[in-house]
Structure formats: structure tokens, C-alpha cells
Amino acid sequence: MNGVDVRRWWVLGAIVLAMLAIGLDVTVLSVALPTLAGALHASTLQLQWFVAAYALVLAAALLPGGLLGDRYGRKRMLLVSLVIFGIGSVACAYAGSAEEFIAARVVAGLGAAFAVPLSLAVLTVLFSEEERPRAVGIWAAANFLAMPIGPILGGWLLTHFWWGWVFLINVPVVALGIVAVAVLMPESRSARRPRLDLLGMLCSSAGLATLMYGIIQAGQNGWGAPSAVATMVGGVLVLVAFVWWEARLRRSPGGEPLVDLDLFRSASFTWGTILGGAGIFAMIGVLFTAPQYFQAILGADAMGSGVRLLPLIGGVVLGAGGADRIAAKAGPKLTVAGGFTVLAAALGVGATTGIHTGFGFVAAWTALVGVGMGMALATAASAALGQLSADRAGVGSAVMQTVQKVGAPLGAAILGSVLNSGYQGHLDLAGLPASAADAARSSVFAAVALARQLKSATLLDSVRTAFLHGMDVMLWVCCGMAVAGIVLALVFLPNHAPATADGQPAGQEREHVG
Numbered sequence: 001m002n003g004v005d006v007r008r009w010w011v012l013g014a015i016v017l018a019m020l021a022i023g024l025d026v027t028v029l030s031v032a033l034p035t036l037a038g039a040l041h042a043s044t045l046q047l048q049w050f051v052a053a054y055a056l057v058l059a060a061a062l063l064p065g066g067l068l069g070d071r072y073g074r075k076r077m078l079l080v081s082l083v084i085f086g087i088g089s090v091a092c093a094y095a096g097s098a099e100e101f102i103a104a105r106v107v108a109g110l111g112a113a114f115a116v117p118l119s120l121a122v123l124t125v126l127f128s129e130e131e132r133p134r135a136v137g138i139w140a141a142a143n144f145l146a147m148p149i150g151p152i153l154g155g156w157l158l159t160h161f162w163w164g165w166v167f168l169i170n171v172p173v174v175a176l177g178i179v180a181v182a183v184l185m186p187e188s189r190s191a192r193r194p195r196l197d198l199l200g201m202l203c204s205s206a207g208l209a210t211l212m213y214g215i216i217q218a219g220q221n222g223w224g225a226p227s228a229v230a231t232m233v234g235g236v237l238v239l240v241a242f243v244w245w246e247a248r249l250r251r252s253p254g255g256e257p258l259v260d261l262d263l264f265r266s267a268s269f270t271w272g273t274i275l276g277g278a279g280i281f282a283m284i285g286v287l288f289t290a291p292q293y294f295q296a297i298l299g300a301d302a303m304g305s306g307v308r309l310l311p312l313i314g315g316v317v318l319g320a321g322g323a324d325r326i327a328a329k330a331g332p333k334l335t336v337a338g339g340f341t342v343l344a345a346a347l348g349v350g351a352t353t354g355i356h357t358g359f360g361f362v363a364a365w366t367a368l369v370g371v372g373m374g375m376a377l378a379t380a381a382s383a384a385l386g387q388l389s390a391d392r393a394g395v396g397s398a399v400m401q402t403v404q405k406v407g408a409p410l411g412a413a414i415l416g417s418v419l420n421s422g423y424q425g426h427l428d429l430a431g432l433p434a435s436a437a438d439a440a441r442s443s444v445f446a447a448v449a450l451a452r453q454l455k456s457a458t459l460l461d462s463v464r465t466a467f468l469h470g471m472d473v474m475l476w477v478c479c480g481m482a483v484a485g486i487v488l489a490l491v492f493l494p495n496h497a498p499a500t501a502d503g504q505p506a507g508q509e510r511e512h513v514g
Contacts, residue, residue, distance in 0.1 A: 014180035021173040028154035042098040057109030065114035066398025085111025086174040093164035117398035155303030200258035203242035211235025215413040272384030273403040282478040284411035311363040315370020320378035331495035343372025344482035351475040422470030
């Protein structure tokens with residue numbers, strides 16, 4: 001193996017370290033939500049915003065981040081993104097209110113929005129078509145590795161120390177990532193510097209942000225609320241204008257659109273990204289609800305909640321780790337469909353969880369959820385990534401990630417709304433003062449605390465039963481999404497790996513690397 005080949009894998013190690021920092025932030029938050037609810041006096045809606053604000057900015061800024069990397073250098077922009085992410089992590093730790101915490105999540109999300117597509121773009125440039133599946137698998141493993149580390153480490157910190165430390169632990173990891181990227185990674189950019197499509201960047205970001213804000217409003221005020229409907233329609237119209245503008249630029253002499261719409265002529269790219277979004281939709285529902293279930297219903301502390309996520313995480317690693325071998329024999333179509341089949345079955349079983357269900361049963365179905373998600377997500381991502389050429393790998397990776405990341409805020413809003421509706425509709429608060437009843441409706445943790453304060457076993461049983469009803473309904477919705485994934489994969493996803501959109505093997509180095 002020559003020096004260039006060795007350096008490629010060292011570069012991958014630097015990228016893995018950077019992705020580990022970002023992955024830790026997401027998984028730690030899932031365990032920290034119950035603690036943050038008390039420390040920042042956050043309602044269920046604000047807890048949804050803790051998740052959705054990060055995901056919303058991530059989705060809205062991916063395309064600009066990819067383009068800036070193609071234009072100014074992916075290494076340079078990746079370093080900038082890690083600095084921004086580190087600043088956001090520190091701001092999260094020292095937030096004094098739910099509103100300040102949400103603002104800090106926006107900053108962290110902006111940093112992640114630049115880092116994620118650029119890390120994938122570098123893999124597309126540096127590794128050949130034969131090497132790329134292994135490189136992408138290692139990249140994905142870094143994200144999965146953060147999932148068990150985050151809950152356990154975060155849970156231990158939450159149990160023994162101030163909650164802000166769960167976000168400050170990102171700082172040394174980010175610092176190591178910055179040093180590794182600066183020392184090991186070669187700079188890369190498009191050979192022909194792409195123009196800045198400022199109107200396209202503005203429309204894509206504004207449209208996605210507006211659409212997601214409308215979805216979150218719908219989760220709060222109902223899907224028929226005029227303000228929510230108007231906001232969602234406005235977001236869709238802006239995105240339609242974005243597509244029209246990109247098509248117009250493509251037809252104009254010398255025009256250079258932000259997104260090459262021809263990319264969506266590839267069924268592997270289009271349906272790989274859509275199916276990835278469907279899987280993420282279901283994942284967000286489980287990660288949002290599971291820590292609340294473990295602590296409010298099973299009585300676990302924060303660290304115990306993290307440990308109880310291990311079956312889910314182990315399943316994800318197992319499913320993703322074996323997905324490439326399964327796809328090599330069965331093809332991506334059947335592998336993705338098989339993953340969604342396992343996911344749907346596991347979610348259906350999980351929807352039968354009751355108040356007296358033991359953890360062994362929960363561990364079994366969450367592990368199967370992880371296996372199904374790992375198979376489906378890893379294979380769908382590989383199918384889409386295989387269609388990207390190196391010429392504008394940053395934007396291409398950003399398009400893929402944008403479509404997939406929309407599933408996160410969409411899942412947080414829709415599934416959070418389903419959970420809240422089921423929970424509030426089955427609460428028996430007869431005889432409680434209006435203020436106490438309102439507090440119980442706002443959060444399952446507030447309701448549990450109230451029941452213990454009043455020493456009311458009846459109220460505690462009602463709260464837990466109501467929450468489980470909401471969780472079970474939410475899991476059935478996730479199951480329906482997984483069933484849709486099965487159908488879409490079988491009907492639309494090709495069962496082979498065609499050439500890239502420009503007819504050349506993805507990863508061919510047609511750009512400046514140095």
C-alpha cells in the first residue's frame with residue numbers, strides 16, 4: 001500500500017473523530033431531555049423544539065454548506081463548521097432558559113449542517129468505487145458508535161454531575177477533530193469553482209425552514225390551525241420557486257444552478273434519499289419517546305435510561321454492519337425492503353407495550369427496531385451516494401442529506417403531536433385544581449411529580465397509562481411509515497448500482513486535491 005493510500009485512511013480517521021463529536025451531541029440530548037425539562041422548566045412543546053430546532057437548521061443549511069465547500073475548499077469549511085459546532089455546544093451548557101437553549105441548538109445545528117455533507121464529499125473524492133463502501137461503512141460506524149457512548153456517558157454525567165457537562169464533553173472531542181483535520185486532511189475543491197447561486201441558497205433555506213416551522217406549529221396548534229397551514233403552504237411555495245429558479249438557471253447560457261436537477265433522474269439517488277428520510281422519521285419517534293418511557297414509566301435515572309438504549313443501538317450497529325454483505329447477494333432493493341419489514345414488525349410488537357410490561361420485552365423489540373433501521377438506512381444511503389460524481393461532491397452530498405434530514409423535524413413534530421394527543425386525551429384529572437391539571441397535561445414528568453407530591457397512586461397510574469397509550473399510538477404511526485418504506489423500495493428502488501449521473505464512476509478525481 002503506497003503513502004497516498006495510507007493517508008486516505010488516516011484522513012478517514014480524522015473525519016470519524018469529527019463525526020463522533022456531532023453524533024455525541026445528538027444522542028446525549030435524547031437522554032438529557034427529561035433532566036432538561038426540569039432544569040430549564042421546559043414544556044413538552046419546548047422539548048420538541050430542543051430536537052426540532054437543531055434538525056430544522058441542519059436541513060436548511062446543508063445545501064449552502066455543500067456549495068461553500070465545493071467553492072472555497074472542503075477542509076477549510078469543515079474546520080469552520082467544527083468551530084461553530086463547538087461554540088454552540090458551550091452555549092447549550094450555559095443556557096439559563098429553554099429559549100436560550102433552543103438558540104444554542106440553532107448554532108450547533110449550523111455547524112453540523114456544514115460538517116455532515118463535507119465529510120461525505122471528501123469520501124466521494126478520495127476513495128474509489130471499490131473502496132467507498134468500506135469507507136462509508138466506517139463513516140456510518142462513527143455515527144453509530146456515538147449512539148451507545150452518548151447515552152451511557154451522558155447518563156453517568158447527569159446522574160453524578162451538573163447537566164451542562166453533557167454538552168461540554170463535545171469540546172475536547174471537537175478540538176481533537178480540528179487538529180486531526182488540519183494536520184491530516186488534504187484540501188479539495190471543484191476544479192472549476194462553482195458560482196454562488198445566492199437566490200437559490202436563500203430560497204432553499206427559507207423554504208425548508210418555513211415548511212418545518214409550519215409543521216412544528218401544526219404539532220402545537222393542530223394540523224387545521226390557519227397559521228400552521230399558511231406557514232406550510234408558504235414554505236412549499238418557496239420551494240417550488242426554488243425548483244423553478246434552478247431549472248431556469250440550467251436552461252440559461254452560462255447558468256450554474258445550486259442543485260443539478262438531473263441528479264433526480266437517477267432512481268437510486270431519488271429513492272435512496274427518500275427511503276432514508278422515512279427511516280429517520282421512525283428513528284426520531286423511538287429516540288424521542290424511549291428515554292421518557294424509561295424514566296417516567298420504568299423509574300430509571302438518566303444513566304439507567306442510557307443503558308436501556310443499548311439494545312436499540314446494538315441492533316443498529318448489527319443491521320448496518322451486515323447490510324453491505326446482504327446487499328451484495330440480494331441487491332439494494334430487497335435489502336432495504338427487508339430492513340423495513342423487520343422495522344415494521346418490531347414497531348408493531350412495541351405498540352403492544354403495557355404498563356406491566358417488563359424490560360426484557362422492551363429490549364427485544366427495540367433491538368429489532370435497530371436491526372431494521374440499520375439495514376434500511378445504510379443500504380439506502382449507499383445506493384444514493386453511489387450516484388454522486390466528484391465534480392460537485394459537496395452539493396451532491398448535501399442534497400442527499402437534506403432530503404433525509406427533513407425526516408427528523410417532520411418526525412419530531414408529527415410524532416410528538418401524536419404522542420401528546422394520545423397522552424392528554426387519556427388523562428383522568430378529575431378533582432385536580434385547574435393549575436395542577438394544566439401542569440399534568442404539559443409534561444408526563446410534571447404529572448408524575450404531581451402524583452408523588454399528592455401521594456396519589458390513582459393519579460400516577462392514570463398518568464402512566466395515558467403516556468403508554470400515546471406511545472403505542474405513536475409506534476403504530478411509525479409502523480405505517482415502515483410499511484410504506486417496504487412498498488416504495490420494492491416498486492421504485494433499482495436492484496443494481498448504475499453509473500453516476502454524469503456517466504462516470506463516482507469518486508473519479510476530476511477536481512483539485514492538494
